[in-house]
Amino acid sequence: MLAYILRRLLLIIPTLLGILLLNFIIIQAAPGGPVEQMIARLEGLDNGGATSRISGGGSEVSSGNSHYRGAQGLAPELVQEIERMYGFDKSAPERFWIMLKNYARLDFGNSFFRDVKVIDLIAEKMPVSISLGLWSTLIIYLISIPLGIAKATRHGSTFDIWSSSLIIIGYAIPAFLFAILLIVLFAGGSYWDWFPLRGLTSSNFDELSLFGKIRDYFWHLALPLTALVIGNFATLTFLTKNSFLDEISKQYVVTARAKGLSERRVLYGHIFRNAMLIIIAGFPAAFIGLFFTGSLLIEVIFSLDGLGLLSFESAINRDYPVVFATLFIFTLLGLLVKLIGDITYTLVDPRIDFSARAG
The missing domain is CATH 1.10.3720.10 (MetI-like)
Incomplete structure (x- = not known):
């Protein structure tokens, strides 16, 4: 019985990896990720030149006084900063590997939109x-x-x-x-x-x-x-x-x-x-x-x-x-x-x- 339990516990590791990998691939193919959603939110605002501040993962981004004007779109630098803030400045395999290393330490990171662990x-x-x-x-x-x-x-x-x-x-x-x-x-x-x-x-x-x-x-x-x-x-x-x-x-x-x-x-x-x-x-x-x-x-x-x-x-x-x-x-x-x-x-x-x- 002890040997059976040990084998089952060891099988949990590849099973978890397979499930996480499959869902990671599916989610990468799905449209409307967090970067797109944040860009859509910002493009829906018209602050008349005021500073827009984005907080997430402990960082803040300022669009400046003239980079953003509603329908004119967002500055490329701001889009790159949003991608970096959410980790999308890295390739998909690199993001998956970082996620696995964090999960091995039971570190699940912070929520993108709730600003809490x-x-x-x-x-x-x-x-x-x-x-x-x-x-x-x-x-x-x-x-x-x-x-x-x-x-x-x-x-x-x-x-x-x-x-x-x-x-x-x-x-x-x-x-x-x-x-x-x-x-x-x-x-x-x-x-x-x-x-x-x-x-x-x-x-x-x-x-x-x-x-x-x-x-x-x-x-x-x-x-x-x-x-x-x-x-x-x-x-x-x-x-x-x-x-x-x-x-x-x-x-x-x-x-x-x-x-x-x-x-x-x-x-x-x-x-x-x-x-x-x-x-x-x-x-x-x-x-x-x-x-x-x-x-x-x-x-x-x-x-x-x-x-x-x-x-x-x-x-x-x-x-x-x-x-x-x-x-x-x-x-x-x-x-x-x-x-x-x-x-x-x-x-x-x-x-x-x-x-x-x-x-």
Whole structure:
């Protein structure tokens, strides 16, 4: 097992390099980079001869008193200074190599347009994404696995049919529509004003007691988590049901029943261990998806400033340091969580031996 873990950790390095290189090439081919956006912003101004100052990465550029006059365009020296400020005075391979060296030191640089370190920006947004991703994933698993098992053991019954109908309806409606409905119903839209509409905590959060802080925190999360759970638990429920149905029909289950074991002993002593393997395999993807990307619209609707919104805005604004830093961190966490998911296999079924499989 130790050798397998070491091999997987070493494979993370080329995987990260490949993902960063591929996205770097794609972004270089995309039009409208930060230099073009800054030039467009400056050309949209008409300061009547006043000095224009550009700040970024700790440097300032002055266009002078007569170099810039609206439609007359920018002075070539100013354009060159903008390129130097954003690092585009170097070739693409050189920029990529510098980025890799900085990332090896966990130095992600400064945001082009926010004038703050990228790592500080990510740390500022992290609590929202952790809250949405962690709690929604836990709630989805706590609901979906028991519900899936109940549907498998009652396959074809009235309960199975009606629950499947409700689950399919929930799956067919996007999470953001549920979010809007919840706001209309419970956040002062047209009916009741029971829950807050924005933010992760109240303005007086620091003044509350420990119990008050916990209550306030989950009070703000109630509607976003409800919208995420309703829109995302269907897949895991049906996956659990089908996995258990597949195991129930196997020969070892028939043999266990023939030995006189109770249905509960057969279900949780024999079927559960094998059926849960595929559920565990899907946990990393489910967690990462909800953690980083699945909550983008929820963050927008409930005014929660998290990593999903940050990544989207950075991609639109061509804020490359933030784009690549979030890509690096998301990919690294995804690979590590995937490894943890594989290791968890052995906790569910000790018969699995990754070292033997590799051999």
